[in-house]
Amino acid sequence: MARIVIPADYEHLSLAYEFVEAQAKALGLSNAEIYDIKLATDEAVTNIILHGYCGCEGEIQVDVEQHENALIVVLTDCGRLYDPTKKIAPDLNVPLSRRSKGGMGVYLMKKNLDQMSYQQTDDGRNRLTMVKKKALA
């Protein structure tokens, strides 16, 4: 397992998703699969900064496990309890001119990941687990 811990601010956002991107490349995921897990990590970390810490100082732990056919990314933080899996997706049938500007990040996470689950840890932290499977050759 590989781990980094970043300060919960936008200045360090790219460290998180570039770290996951490097792990995804090492596992041999396709370009599309790499983009999907990188994007999901970005969206999740952005939500933690925005909704979890609300601009306050904090840290986000990024753990990445390489399995034979999947990459598992686990984000843990001590911000306000926030479960992105419960966020309602935007209605993409609504014309863009009348569509809300938010909610696209979680929609893309759900759409592009193979699994996404949230739990509150025993010590009250947020833990988000994201799985991207490697397509069979």
Added chain:
Amino acid sequence: MSSLKINVVNKEGRVPVTVLQLIGQVDASTYTSLQEKAEEEKKEGADYMLLDMTEVGYMSSAGFKAMHSIYSMLGGITDGGKTPHLGLLNPTDEVSRIVKTLGFDSYINIYSDLDEAISAF
């Protein structure tokens, strides 16, 4: 840290087109600079904009939020079709995939050639 550089190039087609050449990544740390640059150009009189995505290797939903804001700001929108005021040039395969996933391709024209794009406005 992510970086986004924005060059502005003015082109003349049937109408004047402001080309915003984006270089870098568009994420939550950089998307406001895209919004602000577009707003600045609109205040200077730009009514037609082309976002040149050739040098954008990565864009998150924050970039689409900026694009949505620019789309709304430029106006001239009908519920049924693509806006005549905003276009995208050369998004990468992965960014194109996200454009389609979010349905933005139903409302914004995507081009692969600069001259073709300018003449289409």
